[in-house]
Amino acid sequence: LVANFEFVQHCGGAQSYLGRLAAMPDDAARVKRIRRDFEYIGHKGARDFLIEFDLGRGLIAFDVRVLNVLEAASVKSPVDVQSNNASYEQLQSALLETVCAPAKITGAQFDRILERNYVGLCAAMGIHQTE
16 A cells, blocks of 8 residues: 555656546556556456546456356356456456447446445345355
8 A cells, every 4th residue: 555655646646647547548558557557456456446536437347246246147257357367358348348338338337337236136136145
């Protein structure tokens, strides 16, 4: 945390850093930048960060809740989806194309819909809740 705080201060503060992220060309570049800039932030954490600051609308953060719902819906996720960038991008792209686009929602909206409705989805789909 201290290293990350010092990094943000070195960049001129949070507002300055977020402005630099916003100026980047796309979500993938932003994810890559956050993973490079911050200690202990991986694929999911970078996406959560960007979604929360409305800088990553085409992103999905694959935490255990999202993966549980996908599994219950018979969506096969790669075993290494949380640790392998290619697997992560492949699953994210497939969901954006086959679920989000037809539903006319962003990846960020899909992510937050699953997060906010997780308990109800678990009950409806017979998922044993784990977090």
